[in-house]
Amino acid sequence: MTYKAGVVGAAGFAGIELVRLLARHPEFELVAATSDALAGTPIAKAYPAFIGVTDLAFSTHEETDLAACDVAFLAVPHKAAMAVAGDLIAAGVTVIDLSADFRLKDPAVYEQWYAPHTAPELLAQAAFGLPELTGDELAAAAERRAAGEAVLVGCAGCYPTATSLAAAPAIRAGLVDAAAPVVADAVSGVTGAGKKATERTHFCFANENMEAYGVGTHRHTPEIEQILGLQGRLVFTPHLAPLNRGLLSTVTLPLALGAAPSTEELVALYRDFYAASPLVSVMDAGVQPRTASVAGTCRAQVGVAVHPAGLIVATGAIDNLGKGAAGQGVQCANIVFGLPETCGLEEIANPV
Template sequence: MSKKINVGIIGATGYTGSELVRILIHHPSVEIAVITADSRKGERFVDVHPQFRGIFDAPLVGIEEIDKHDLDVVFLALPHGVSMGFVKDYLDRDFKIIDLSGDFRLSSPSVYKTWYKKDHNFSEGFESAVFGLPELFRARIKKAHLVANPGCFPTSAILALAPLLKEGVVDKNHLIVDSKTGVTGAGNKAKTNTHFPVVNDNFTAYGIKTHRHTIEIQEVINSYSGEESSVLFTPHLLPVDRGILSTCYLKPTKEMTEQKLSMLFKNYYGNEPFVRLVDQVPSIKQVRGTNFADLFTTYDERTQTIITVSVIDNLVKGAAGQAVQNMNLMMGLSEDEGLTIVPIQP
């Protein structure tokens, strides 16, 4: 049996850290060598996430402990603005880094400051970081040392937009993305707007015109298509635990039919292990707990509008699962290894 890949998870207290463990403990080629949480150092993982009792009971240690381990891959499940410090200190190490924060997803420190409202202290990281959406950038990810794992909203939206922009068949200045997310997208720290009495039996739009994922969606589809575009993105908060549904509205610039639209998406995603092209409007429960992205496309002749509907689990394909998919590519493994999970429904 070949040597297992030693991984470290930096930041274990949040939902993303928990999901990374849930996936990686069943990954046949991986050993979780160290897991850190400076705020809970000295406790055990099950003290923070009791659902792992009797399954994974590792101690939580400080970041400095990673120097005691021969690591191959490190996952950063740290907040925006914190990951950049780790990357600055450790980018020259032998292990590969997969950053699940937004610190290296954008094109430059100035763009980051505009949208995240904070300074970036490691501009060199932007030069080496690869945006970790395998369906678009698989070849680059395989060679990467630092991967910027995509945001959850951008994953759902970019998959639904990219083929149309790449083929130049839609108006690049009329891209409307209407997205809904479960509450776990806001993290596990208590906030007024995610308090149960506020979220339950309610439905809210937020971040109108200013949400930081707007620029991530726009920059990535621009890079992929080679054309400048303009994205109008509006997120909404659903009273559910997890899942994202994004509905995109686009105006075709060339003659379009249902058959042409279907064939275009099949040409791009027909052989993808985690994009499922569906012929009925999908729901978030159909991908719950998995790395799948279910994608529905249709053309409305009456209004001459292309409509795409994309659903993902925000914590898996939108975070931890996609990070493991990227790890598999970076380490020369089968892309779906450890990720063949059946959705939980009902």
């Protein structure tokens, strides 16, 4: 059975990556790609990579009949998704949201970091979309959808995905001091900032430059704290690097009193933790992840080592548009629709 899929906000970086994945997905048929700015423009004209792949043109949000879709992927700015998700679900359309609107469980926390939430009634029913760590929520959503209910998934953000995949096995194994700060330093490519150029992301400013931003104030902080149970203990600092795509997070975790694992034991623990996760690879002891090794895919690479200062240093590499956005959205949709979670997802990055 083929499911009809629409992408709202398809002209942006995450949106067009969704178009790329869905255009060749064996079970999802891309029938709508919206962009008010490019309405009427063939996708292949705006993005020539699609020449010979699709004849679909962008359409306006308002004029597109998304109610005819089985699933709608929302690649829109924060605060925009909650304005449309309720109507889509009421029309029987499953919603996979790539924004932050349905990630945080507490509307008060959302308001603190974003704005007042205008659809708080949907938060309780939204499944959190990080399959390796919240598979139970997605499995429950899949059961509800199979029973005829349209469901809502709020996909994890790019920084939270890489950081949480790196840190979760050690935290959940009880190896991390439950009272000490956890430090996450993460570096992202420029596409993570969206399609519209700014003084930070314009080529002339981003090229040959690295900088920290949002120090102590970045909006992904409460999301990471929610995933890892680190409320008030996370020191998260994002950095911008002159890459098109790619994200690397290095997480420093203080060992709990009495915990003294070796690096080899940690690698074994991590491999056991991710044994049922086909899109996560745990590196050998002494080997660290590379963003180039996951670019263009929905894969994640995770490395872990013991530091002699009584710390665990865990690293996670993803493609910020792949596992950090569009690929994760498709992975979640696969699960919700009862498909293999790797269906339609490229698993091998370009080797050079």
